[in-house]
Every structure is written in C-alpha cells, then in structure tokens.
Amino acid sequence: MPQASCRLPLVVSFPIFGWTISPMSEKRPHDMGGEPAGPIDTVDHGMKFWEKQANALRNTLTSRKVVRLDELRRAAEDLGERYYQLEYFERTTHALRQVLLERGLISEAELTAKMAEVRKRYD
Secondary structure, rough: OOOOOOOOOOOOOEOOOOOEEEOOOOOOOOOOOOOOOOOOOOOOOOHHHHHHHHHHHHHHHHHHOOOOHHHHHHHHHHHOOHHHHHHHHHHHHHHHHHHHHOOOOHHHHHHHHHHHHHHHOOO
C-alpha cells in the first residue's frame, strides 16, 4: 500500500500580508529546547518609563485583538542576529512596529512624523 507524503512545501507565501515563511527546520530564537541555558535571573529590575508605555500599548493591542502574539513573535524572530543584540522591550517594540506597518495600521511616514512630534516635547 503506498504511503502518503507528509512533506511540507519549502516556502509558504502569504502575499496578502507580505509574508514568506521558511521551513520549520530553520532554527529560530525561541527554539531553545534542550540547549544549556545557565541560571535564570529572577530579580525584578523594574521598567523604564518607555518600557511601561510600550508594554501598555502591546497589552492593549493584543487584548483588543488588533494584533496577535504569534505575529509579534514572528516579527521579533525575523530580526535574525539583531534579536540577540537587543533587550527584551527593544525586540518587542520593533516587532510591534513591524506588524503595524505590515498590516497597514500605520504608515512609515505617520510613524516618523509622530516620533518627531514626541521628540520635540523633550528637546
């Protein structure tokens, strides 16, 4: 009796979102199972003001189902080697920015203008 093939396509495209997903054999930053990790720092280091703001924005957008956590994880993992160079809130903020741009919820021009407006308040 012939066996059914369970092979996945090499690349899956989602043109409506502008995404291309590589095969799962590619190791991503969250794929840490079975690797030595060392001790875990359990000390609460607090949050900077901007980290609190970024966390509140992410929580609001995910709880209202504007964006999904799996989208944010994918966008963070798409950072490649930069993922390991950035701190947690830098990664999550970059991921949120990327997903909002991909989904057309904000444009690069709108984001740049808003950032310039906010910077003026502190100059």
